[in-house]
Ligand code: SF4
Ligand code: SF4
């Protein structure tokens with residue numbers, strides 16, 4: 651496909667902004683080749699090839715910024731923090747979902763680096779995808795709900811705090827949602843919350859001060875049973891959250907308990923534990 655004439659760069663979260671200046675020092679003397687997906691839905695699409703000078707410590711997002719600055723200002727990518735904390739720069743590098751700002755080029759195999767948008771989400775332009783369905787899924791999960799008569803200050807064992815903290819590390823990059831075959835291959839996101847939201851539910855269900863019961867929701871609309879524990883989500887998580895071991899498997903056990911244990915079922919009914927529904 652024809653390469654576009656530079657005009658304006660897309661910057662943080664779709665705003666129009668200039669990428670950072672091209673570094674003038676630290677050059678390694680090597681040249682990097684990048685094959686970058688370009689296209690819009692229903693329009694011409696393909697891979698454009700660019701060459702950029704390699705810089706010590708360079709990450710893939712740096713290379714994309716160099717391309718925007720010097721060769722193709724029309725190339726769209728989403729980014730914000732450049733510190734692996736906002737989750738905006740998620741893309742697929744050599745076929746693997748990663749944060750571009752956390753992926754050093756010197757860790758990749760020699761040869762052309764292929765950069766493409768997240769496959770499991772609708773394309774907007776070039777490396778930018780529409781991840782808004784995640785926010786719709788999020789709305790289906792009832793938020794943290796303490797008992798109305800549970801006075802403060804709360805005293806929570808440090809062990810519980812430590813466990814909850816892992817779930818709260820999520821930066822909503824949606825790499826796990828992208829890699830999961832239930833979304834990516836089978837396109838079942840309409841009846842599957844996905845790993846990011848299993849992490850969120852785990853953080854709520856295991857909070858000692860939360861009184862809602864979201865297990866029925868998980869088993870129904872959440873589609874927890876569609877997960878077959880392949881652990882692909884855990885492998886790509888940039889925050890090293892043990893998504894399968896510490897969120898999904900404990901939730902599966904709780905859903906199974908709720909479904910099969912008659913004693914607990916009767917006890918819950920007698921206690922009158924509220925059932926969860928959309929907030
Ligand atoms: S472990 Fe489950 S949620 Fe994670 S990628 Fe595999 S199927 Fe998807
Ligand atoms: S769980 Fe990990 S991979 Fe998934 S959205 Fe959160 S930080 Fe990203």
Ligand code: FES
Nearest residue numbers: 731732737739751
């Ligand atoms: S730019 Fe924020 S995570 Fe990469």
